[in-house]
Amino acid sequence: MTCCFHLFRKKGSSSDTRLTGVDLDVSEIQNVNIYTYKELRNATAGFSPANKIGQGGFGEVYKGKLRNGSQVAIKVLSAESRQGVREFLTEIKVISSIEHENLVKLHGCCVEGKHRILVYGYLENNSLAQTLIGSGHSSIQFSWSTRRNICVGVARGLAFLHEEVRPQIIHRDIKASNVLLDKDLQPKISDFGLAKLIPPNLTHISTRVAGTAGYLAPEYAIRNQVTRKSDVYSFGVLLLEIVSGRPNTNRRLPDEEQYLLTRAWDLYEGGETEKLVDAFLDGDFNIEEAIRFCKIGLLCTQDSPHLRPSMSTVLEMLLGEKDLNEENVTKPGMIFEFVEAKSAGKQKGKSEEKGNFLLAEGKQDESSSSETMSSFATMTFTAIYDRSN
Ligand SMILES: Nc1ncnc2c1ncn2[C@@H]1O[C@H](COP(=O)(O)OP(=O)(O)O)[C@@H](O)[C@H]1O
Numbered sequence: 001m002t003c004c005f006h007l008f009r010k011k012g013s014s015s016d017t018r019l020t021g022v023d024l025d026v027s028e029i030q031n032v033n034i035y036t037y038k039e040l041r042n043a044t045a046g047f048s049p050a051n052k053i054g055q056g057g058f059g060e061v062y063k064g065k066l067r068n069g070s071q072v073a074i075k076v077l078s079a080e081s082r083q084g085v086r087e088f089l090t091e092i093k094v095i096s097s098i099e100h101e102n103l104v105k106l107h108g109c110c111v112e113g114k115h116r117i118l119v120y121g122y123l124e125n126n127s128l129a130q131t132l133i134g135s136g137h138s139s140i141q142f143s144w145s146t147r148r149n150i151c152v153g154v155a156r157g158l159a160f161l162h163e164e165v166r167p168q169i170i171h172r173d174i175k176a177s178n179v180l181l182d183k184d185l186q187p188k189i190s191d192f193g194l195a196k197l198i199p200p201n202l203t204h205i206s207t208r209v210a211g212t213a214g215y216l217a218p219e220y221a222i223r224n225q226v227t228r229k230s231d232v233y234s235f236g237v238l239l240l241e242i243v244s245g246r247p248n249t250n251r252r253l254p255d256e257e258q259y260l261l262t263r264a265w266d267l268y269e270g271g272e273t274e275k276l277v278d279a280f281l282d283g284d285f286n287i288e289e290a291i292r293f294c295k296i297g298l299l300c301t302q303d304s305p306h307l308r309p310s311m312s313t314v315l316e317m318l319l320g321e322k323d324l325n326e327e328n329v330t331k332p333g334m335i336f337e338f339v340e341a342k343s344a345g346k347q348k349g350k351s352e353e354k355g356n357f358l359l360a361e362g363k364q365d366e367s368s369s370s371e372t373m374s375s376f377a378t379m380t381f382t383a384i385y386d387r388s389n
């Protein structure tokens with residue numbers, strides 16, 4: 001059974017109470033599909049492991065087929081993400097009202113009992129993390145024009161969230177696994193608005209960082225300062241990943257190449273930026289454009305948030321509508337340098353040991369497991385935060 005809120009307007013309706021558990025004035029909440037738990041269970045063959053397509057910081061994701069035949073991605077929020085029905089539905093209303101060609105569409109949700117489940121449109125070609133930037137089991141060939149189109153699309157989607165949606169939405173978790181690709185390889189940003197689904201009364205650790213290691217702006221990781229400019233930073237990292245076809249951190253590479261930002265900066269300073277471009281392209285790319293994209297990536301990841309451009313400016317720069325020649329670029333802000341400085345024993349203390357341990361344990365390079373990524377981010381940066389106070 002799929003229903004809309006306006007079907008449940010009648011006060012005291014048993015269906016209303018059964019579905020939401022509260023007496024809501026739902027007159028303003030329309031066009032949000034409410035799915036029953038049973039319906040979603042059927043759609044996923046009982047949430048069978050065979051239908052599980054991912055595991056992220058918010059919970060598990062299943063591929064499902066609804067009774068009307070449409071394919072969906074069903075995200076079962078973990079216990080930690082549970083919040084009151086009213087707040088949950090208010091946020092769902094906001095998220096599902098946002099439509100843009102570069103944003104994943106939220107179809108609806110399930111709020112039965114303790115279940116909090118989100119239902120999204122299913123994207124055929126998975127995420128950038130599992131195709132271009134991950135461990136490389138994908139058969140998709142990412143030409144330069146495809147990469148260019150993905151970068152521009154993600155910038156468009158993010159500029160829309162930052163500058164056109166009211167109230168503005170800061171994504172907080174821009175990364176390769178949150179860029180999904182449709183059958184034509186058009187990019188769609190997923191998980192926007194989810195940060196607000198985490199109730200504020202949660203523990204220190206859970207609320208500290210919603211982002212992921214390697215994409216976190218220093219001010220966000222250390223001081224928890226979340227602004228549109230922390231999203232711009234993450235976008236810059238992603239942009240460099242798309243151009244270079246490698247993850248932001250890869251410990252299998254020689255020391256000087258392990259961190260993408262450091263590598264990009266070194267090449268930029270040495271006037272060899274084109275060397276950053278994915279060798280897989282075998283020289284088949286627009287060199288001027290590729291160098292421009294790398295420079296934009298560096299502009300976005302500058303240490304000072306004020307120096308980073310807004311997303312609409314980034315979009316203009318990507319499209320070549322704004323000149324970059326006048327732009328000075330300063331060194332990227334790197335949280336890993338902070339971590340490494342601690343690891344190298346430059347500072348001592350109990351919490352430092354904890355940080356070192358986590359750093360050693362966290363397999364963030366080439367890992368397709370977002371679970372590893374998320375827990376690594378949360379724990380490591382919480383440790384950093386504690387030490388910096
Ligand atoms: N709408 C969707 N269509 C197809 N696959 C999806 C969709 N949403 C999520 N996924 C897959 O599920 C995985 C886990 O998603 P998520 O819970 O958001 O965690 P994360 O973004 O940290 O990887 C994603 O990496 C992606 O592969």
Ligand SMILES: [Mg+2]
Pocket residue numbers: 056177178190191
């Ligand atoms: Mg995601």
